[in-house]
Amino acid sequence: MRRVRRPGLAACGLGLLIGLAVAARPTPAPSAAAQDRAADPLPSWNDGAAKKALLEFVKVTTDTGGPRFVPPEKRVATFDQDGTLWVSHPMYTQVVFCLDRVPAVVKEKPELKDREPFKTALNGDLAAVAKLPMKDLEEILVATMTGMSVEQFQAEVREWLATARHPRYRRPYTELVYQPMLEVLKYFRANGYKTYIVTGGGQDFVRVYAERVYGIPPEQVVGTAGGTKYGFDKDGRPTLTKEPRLLLNDNFAGKPEGIHLMIGRRPHAAFGNSTGDREMLEYTTVKNPGARLGMLVLHDAAEREYAYGPARGLPDTQVGTFSVALDEEAKERGWTVISMKSDWKRIFPWEP
Amino acid sequence: MRRVRRPGLAACGLGLLIGLAVAARPTPAPSAAAQDRAADPLPSWNDGAAKKALLEFVKVTTDTGGPRFVPPEKRVATFDQDGTLWVSHPMYTQVVFCLDRVPAVVKEKPELKDREPFKTALNGDLAAVAKLPMKDLEEILVATMTGMSVEQFQAEVREWLATARHPRYRRPYTELVYQPMLEVLKYFRANGYKTYIVTGGGQDFVRVYAERVYGIPPEQVVGTAGGTKYGFDKDGRPTLTKEPRLLLNDNFAGKPEGIHLMIGRRPHAAFGNSTGDREMLEYTTVKNPGARLGMLVLHDAAEREYAYGPARGLPDTQVGTFSVALDEEAKERGWTVISMKSDWKRIFPWEP
Numbered sequence: 001m002r003r004v005r006r007p008g009l010a011a012c013g014l015g016l017l018i019g020l021a022v023a024a025r026p027t028p029a030p031s032a033a034a035q036d037r038a039a040d041p042l043p044s045w046n047d048g049a050a051k052k053a054l055l056e057f058v059k060v061t062t063d064t065g066g067p068r069f070v071p072p073e074k075r076v077a078t079f080d081q082d083g084t085l086w087v088s089h090p091m092y093t094q095v096v097f098c099l100d101r102v103p104a105v106v107k108e109k110p111e112l113k114d115r116e117p118f119k120t121a122l123n124g125d126l127a128a129v130a131k132l133p134m135k136d137l138e139e140i141l142v143a144t145m146t147g148m149s150v151e152q153f154q155a156e157v158r159e160w161l162a163t164a165r166h167p168r169y170r171r172p173y174t175e176l177v178y179q180p181m182l183e184v185l186k187y188f189r190a191n192g193y194k195t196y197i198v199t200g201g202g203q204d205f206v207r208v209y210a211e212r213v214y215g216i217p218p219e220q221v222v223g224t225a226g227g228t229k230y231g232f233d234k235d236g237r238p239t240l241t242k243e244p245r246l247l248l249n250d251n252f253a254g255k256p257e258g259i260h261l262m263i264g265r266r267p268h269a270a271f272g273n274s275t276g277d278r279e280m281l282e283y284t285t286v287k288n289p290g291a292r293l294g295m296l297v298l299h300d301a302a303e304r305e306y307a308y309g310p311a312r313g314l315p316d317t318q319v320g321t322f323s324v325a326l327d328e329e330a331k332e333r334g335w336t337v338i339s340m341k342s343d344w345k346r347i348f349p350w351e352p
Numbered sequence: 353m354r355r356v357r358r359p360g361l362a363a364c365g366l367g368l369l370i371g372l373a374v375a376a377r378p379t380p381a382p383s384a385a386a387q388d389r390a391a392d393p394l395p396s397w398n399d400g401a402a403k404k405a406l407l408e409f410v411k412v413t414t415d416t417g418g419p420r421f422v423p424p425e426k427r428v429a430t431f432d433q434d435g436t437l438w439v440s441h442p443m444y445t446q447v448v449f450c451l452d453r454v455p456a457v458v459k460e461k462p463e464l465k466d467r468e469p470f471k472t473a474l475n476g477d478l479a480a481v482a483k484l485p486m487k488d489l490e491e492i493l494v495a496t497m498t499g500m501s502v503e504q505f506q507a508e509v510r511e512w513l514a515t516a517r518h519p520r521y522r523r524p525y526t527e528l529v530y531q532p533m534l535e536v537l538k539y540f541r542a543n544g545y546k547t548y549i550v551t552g553g554g555q556d557f558v559r560v561y562a563e564r565v566y567g568i569p570p571e572q573v574v575g576t577a578g579g580t581k582y583g584f585d586k587d588g589r590p591t592l593t594k595e596p597r598l599l600l601n602d603n604f605a606g607k608p609e610g611i612h613l614m615i616g617r618r619p620h621a622a623f624g625n626s627t628g629d630r631e632m633l634e635y636t637t638v639k640n641p642g643a644r645l646g647m648l649v650l651h652d653a654a655e656r657e658y659a660y661g662p663a664r665g666l667p668d669t670q671v672g673t674f675s676v677a678l679d680e681e682a683k684e685r686g687w688t689v690i691s692m693k694s695d696w697k698r699i700f701p702w703e704p
Contacts, residue, residue, distance in 0.1 A: 073569060194571075218616030219615045219617065228608075228609050229609075236638070236639060237638060237640070238631070240635075253582035256582050256592060260502060260580055261614075263571045264571055264573065279590070282590045283590045283592075286588070286589060286590050
């Protein structure tokens with residue numbers, strides 16, 4: 001609800017009569033579209049079970065004196081990123097970033113040029129890269145994301161984000177965020193919820209743009225995190241160097257662990273889209289007192305975005321798997337499955 | 353600065369004349385004591401370099417349009433706990449907690465009874481315990497703080513805090529907080545700073561009482577942290593079990609690492625009292641643009657609290673060492689040393 005800003009009594013002062021005249025003049029009626037927006041905090045959502053669950057959850061948890069009221073300091077909502085807040089196909093954005101960095105790494109260390117997995121990565125054959133074993137992919141991640149200072153890494157990410165384009169949409173990756181989820185983030189925050197990203201992606205990577213893109217500050221981004229080493233740079237400035245030492249693998253059971261480590265409270269609402277989010281939704285919703293909300297985004301809008309499962313007969317694309325077992329657990333636990341196709345009027349902010 | 357709340361123009365409406373009459377009537381003068389409090393956000397501080405540094409820092413960093421203004425989202429201040437916010441002598445509070453838990457642990461595992469270091473710990477001879485090598489102390493910490501669920505551990509801490517008393521002051525440990533530092537926390541928050549604890553103590557331990565005692569919520573407590581293991585308890589509730597696996601040793605160089613991991617921003621102000629805080633103060637203040645504040649509490653008030661250094665000829669008590677080298681670095685870096693004796697009018701909230 002937007003309140004009309006009115007001048008305080010102090011502003012009356014000498015201009016009292018003018019002030020009263022202004023107050024007496026009727027405010028122009030807002031346009032029908034503006035009225036709709038004011039009435040509906042989730043304008044990109046179609047009416048249905050998902051939208052209803054969101055509205056109902058916020059209503060009961062903010063209803064002072066109601067039986068399911070949650071005090072403001074306990075209002076924590078956690079959001080997976082890849083496939084939940086933005087596109088994760090055909091490949092996780094951060095993996096694309098790492099692959100794009102391989103030439104720079106090889107330039108510094110030419111001995112890697114003819115060695116696998118760097119040779120394949122240099123070829124630019126994404127299909128071949130997608131088939132690399134996890135061990136090889138990890139070697140690329142380590143080579144492209146560690147060994148530099150935190151600030152150098154942040155600068156690399158910023159520069160890449162400014163120029164890289166998604167192969168299908170031909171837009172910067174940061175424009176491939178889901179408008180309906182931006183509305184959920186805003187709606188929850190407007191109702192006193194602290195919104196956190198809890199991502200399998202790199203914490204340092206996501207923090208670079210999360211504030212600008214999602215309105216989520218760095219201290220509210222929980223992600224896969226490596227250790228850093230303290231020292232001084234050549235100018236005598238204290239600096240942290242990113243090390244190939246994993247502190248938190250923020251996926252699967254690592255998500256509740258990360259939530260405890262970084263937030264220290266059990267969320268009241270959690271949003272995901274894949275088997276990597278299962279434990280986070282369990283930790284949030286199962287046998288905890290009070291209102292709890294678990295939601296899973298199902299990618300069933302092939303024409304507008306992507307379609308993958310393999311739940312509900314959708315193709316199994318290996319990236320961001322929504323398994324049959326996850327779908328069954330959702331039913332059992334009372335988690336709401338969001339159908340991108342039916343629940344979302346539009347997917348991207350730039351859609352007409 | 354407190355602004356008098358005035359009714360908006362809307363409140364004029366029909367009661368306009370009454371409203372104006374109320375506005376015209378002089379407000380009763382506040383009592384002298386209330387005026388002092390309003391005028392001085394740090395009433396337990398004597399005038400001097402330390403108080404001046406605090407007031408000046410907050411003034412310039414919140415002066416919109418001024419050259420050293422810090423935007424609200426970047427206002428981060430970090431505080432060590434032991435010896436900075438509360439008493440850490442004769443022994444770190446958390447170590448006392450662990451020692452007090454040894455009998456319960458031995459009851460569950462009787463085979464530990466005649467084994468060191470548990471035998472010494474069971475004797476209750478604190479002097480002997482203090483002389484235990486670090487390896488032995490760690491064994492006690494692991495035995496008393498891991499293997500249970502996070503919630504069980506929190507319940508143990510709460511129960512202990514309710515009954516344990518400090519040997520000298522005969523008060524609960526949570527009453528042994530420094531009133532001048534509570535004023536600093538409040539003053540910083542009132543000026544838009546997010547206040548964080550960054551402690552070598554256990555994150556899970558400090559989070560139990562930090563909100564109640566310091567007004568600092570769990571998500572703003574960074575501390576030494578171990579891993580947890582996700583699973584289900586016997587009632588089918590998802591649970592995290594504390595494991596003897598160190599994720600972050602939040603001391604010395606671990607403090608900047610912890611700040612990056614959990615906050616992701618370089619602080620503008622940092623407060624400590626010992627060599628374990630050196631790197632945090634460097635990371636905060638050295639060669640960073642804008643206003644930066646580093647402060648160290650010197651324990652030189654033997655009669656009212658404790659006296660230890662060995663800087664400035666104070667006794668070397670091994671707990672919370674303020675070394676000669678730290679004192680020299682403070683001079684070189686422009687860190688302000690707070691003398692408990694001279695800078696603080698009173699130390700504890702309950703002092704007359």
